[in-house]
Amino acid sequence: MLSNRPYLLRAFYQWIVDSNCNPILVVDANNSRAKIPQDYAEGGEIVFNISPTAIRDLKILNDLIEFKASFSGVIHIISAPIKAVLAIYAEENGEGIFFDAEEDGEGDNAVEEMVSLKGIDGTGGVDMGLMEHQAGSGEPATVKSKPILKLVE
Known part of the structure; x- marks a missing residue:
């Protein structure tokens, strides 16, 4: 499967903007493919206000x-x-989503990472990280636990 990270980024960006809040984006400044003003990076990270009034021409593509x-x-x-x-x-308010740093592996053996999603009660759920598979391996992705859906009243 494709990585779910770009889809989550788009969704959280829209949710934050629709909530009349300022979306803050944190990027790994040490990533060799990141084109950022290094003078503004601190501690290996750079922080951007990506609200529609602060930036122009935002594109969140799949890669x-x-x-x-x-x-x-x-x-x-x-x-x-x-x-x-x-x-x-x-x-x-700090509401959003935080990701683990990933190596930017390239090539045919690159592994697609997926963000781990939890059930709405904070337990169980589908561990999407276990669903990763190696490109070209021919092995299907496996799920270690059943998804849990609970009604919130």
Whole structure:
């Protein structure tokens, strides 16, 4: 299966904007494929306000996030692989999603990572991380636990 990370990024971005909050994007500044202004990186990360009023031309593709941002009056084209995204959250309350750092493996043996999803009660659920499979291995993805759906009243 495809990585679910870009789909989650798009969904959380829309949810944060629709909630009238400022989406904050955290990117791994050490990723060799990330095109970012290194002068603004701290501790191996760079933080961007990606609200519609702060940036222009946001594109969240399945393998890349790209936008234009201004730093000290200079416009930069920011580009980073989806695997370099560490978090997207609302500045106002910290609600969002945080990802584990991933190696940016390329080639035929690259493994597609999926974000681990939990049941709504915080337990069980489908561990999407266990559903990864190696490209070209011919082995089907396996699920170690059954999905749990509970009605919230």
